[in-house]
Amino acid sequence: VLARNPNFEPLNVYPPDSRIRRLSRPVGRLDVRFASGRFMTCTASVIGADQLLTNHHCVPGTGRHGEVTDVSLLMGYYSETDTAGVKRYRARVRPLEANEGGDYAILQVDGRPGDAWGTVRLDPAAPRPGEPLLLVHHPAGRPKHVTRGNCRAGRPIPVRDGELLHKCDTLPGSSGAPIFSADSDGALALHYAG
Numbered sequence: 001v002l003a004r005n006p007n008f009e010p011l012n013v014y015p016p017d018s019r020i021r022r023l024s025r026p027v028g029r030l031d032v033r034f035a036s037g038r039f040m041t042c043t044a045s046v047i048g049a050d051q052l053l054t055n056h057h058c059v060p061g062t063g064r065h066g067e068v069t070d071v072s073l074l075m076g077y078y079s080e081t082d083t084a085g086v087k088r089y090r091a092r093v094r095p096l097e098a099n100e101g102g103d104y105a106i107l108q109v110d111g112r113p114g115d116a117w118g119t120v121r122l123d124p125a126a127p128r129p130g131e132p133l134l135l136v137h138h139p140a141g142r143p144k145h146v147t148r149g150n151c152r153a154g155r156p157i158p159v160r161d162g163e164l165l166h167k168c169d170t171l172p173g174s175s176g177a178p179i180f181s182a183d184s185d186g187a188l189a190l191h192y193a194g
Contacts, residue, residue, distance in 0.1 A: 005169060006149060007148070007149035007150055007151070007168075007169040008139060008145045008147060009145060009146050009147070009148065009149075010078075010143060010144075010145055011024050011078055011136070011143070011144045011145060011146055012078040012079045012082075012143065012144075020134070020146055023134075023180060023185055024136045024144055024146065025117050025118050026045055026046040026047075026113075026114070026117045026118045026119050026120045027043060027044070027045050027120065027136045027137070027144065027177070027178060028043070028044055028045075028046070028052075028073045028074050028075040028077070028113075028117075028138075028144075029041055029042075029044075029073070029074040029077055029138040029141060029144075029173075030042040030043060030044040030052070030054050030058060030059070030071065030072075030073055030074075030091070030176060031070075031071070031072045031073075031074060032058055032059055032061070032068055032070075032071055033068070033069050033070040033071075034061070034065040034066045034067065034068055034069060035066040035067040035068075035069050036065050036066035038065040038066070040058070040065070040172075040173075041138060041140075041141035041173045042054050042055060042058035042059075042138075042173065042175045042176040043136075043137045043138045043173065043174055043175065043176040043177040043178075043191075044073055044107075044176050045119075045120040045176075045177075045187065046073075046075075046109070046113050046114045046117055046118070046119050046120065047114075047119055047120055047122065048114055048119060049112045049113075049114035049115055049119075050108055050109050050110070050112050050113070050114065051096065051106055051107065051108060051109065051114070052073055052091060052106070052113075053104060053105075053106055053120075053176070053178075053190065054104070054105055054107065054175075054176035054190075055103050055104060055105065055175045055176040055190065055192050056095075056098050056099060056100050056102070056103045056104055056105045057175065057192065058105070058175055058176050059071050059091075059093065059105050059107060060093070060094070060095060060098060060105065068093050069093065070090075070093070071090070071091040071092070071093055071107065072088050072089060072090050072091060073088070073089045073090075073091055073109055073113060074086060074087075074088050075088075075089065075113055075116075075117050076117075077138070077143050077144055078143050078144050079143055080142075080143055087113075087116070089109050089110060089111045089113045090109070090110045090111070091107045091109045091110070092107055092108045092109075095107050096108055102162075103190070103192040120178050120187050121185065121187065122187050123181065123184060123186020123187060124188065124189075125181075125184075125186070125188065126158065126159050126188075127153040127158045127159070127164065127181060127188055128153065128158065129153060129154070129155045129156050129157070129158050130152050130153060130154075130155045130158075131152060131153040131158065131181065131182075131183070132148075132151065132152050132181075132182035133151045133152055133153060133166055133168055133179055133180060133181060133182055133188070134146055134147065134148045134151055134168075134179075134180050134182050135147040135151060135166075135168045135170065135174070135177050135178070135179050135180070135191060136177060136178060137170065137173070137174040137177035137191070138177075139170060139171035139172075139173050139174050140171045140172060140173045141173045142173070147168045147169050147170065148182070149169075150168075150169070151166065151167065151168035151169070151182075152166065152167050152168075153165065153166055153167075154166060154167065163189075164179060164188060164189035166179060166189075166191075168191070170194045171194075174191055174194070175191065175192055175193075176190060176191070176192075177190070177191040178190065178191075179191055
C-alpha cells in the first residue's frame with residue numbers, strides 16, 4: 001500500500017533542514033508490548049522535555065491484547081537501512097493523563113527526548129472547511145512518512161462533536177499521529193481512526 005499510494009511520502013527524501021523534516025523531528029514511533037506477547041506500533045508526539053502524546057487505545061490500550069508491559073519511543077527512524085541517527089527512549093506504561101472518550105494519553109518518557117528532538121506545537125484552533133493539512137506518522141510501523149496529497153479538513157463541516165474530520169490517508173500504526181495545519185505548522189488534532 002505504501003509503495004502504490006503517492007500520498008504516503010517517505011520523509012527521508014527531504015533534506016534534514018527542510019520545513020517538513022523540521023516539523024517531523026518531534027514525532028516518533030511508539031512500540032507497545034503486551035503481556036500476551038503481542039506487539040503493536042502507534043505514532044506519538046513529544047510535547048514536553050519528558051512527555052509524549054498518543055492515543056488512549058495505544059497506551060494503556062483497550063485490553064484486547066492483555067496488559068501493556070513495555071512502551072518505548074523510537075525517534076529519528078527515517079530509513080530501514082540507515083539507522084545511525086535512531087534513538088530509543090523508554091516510556092512509562094501508566095499514563096500521566098488519559099481520556100478514553102477523547103482517545104488520548106500523555107506518557108512520561110525517560111531521557112528527556114524533547115531536549116534533543118524538540119516538541120510539537122499544539123494549536124487546537126478549528127480548521128477552515130477544506131483547509132490543507134499534513135499528517136506525520138509511522139504507517140504500518142514503517143519509517144516516518146508524511147501524508148500531504150489530498151490531505152485536508154472535511155467539507156462543509158471540518159469539526160463535529162469535538163472531532164476533526166479529515167481526508168488524510170493513514171494505515172494501522174498511524175494512530176496517535178499529529179495532524180498539522182499546512183498553513184500554520186501547528187498540530188490541530190490527534191489522529192485516531194480511519
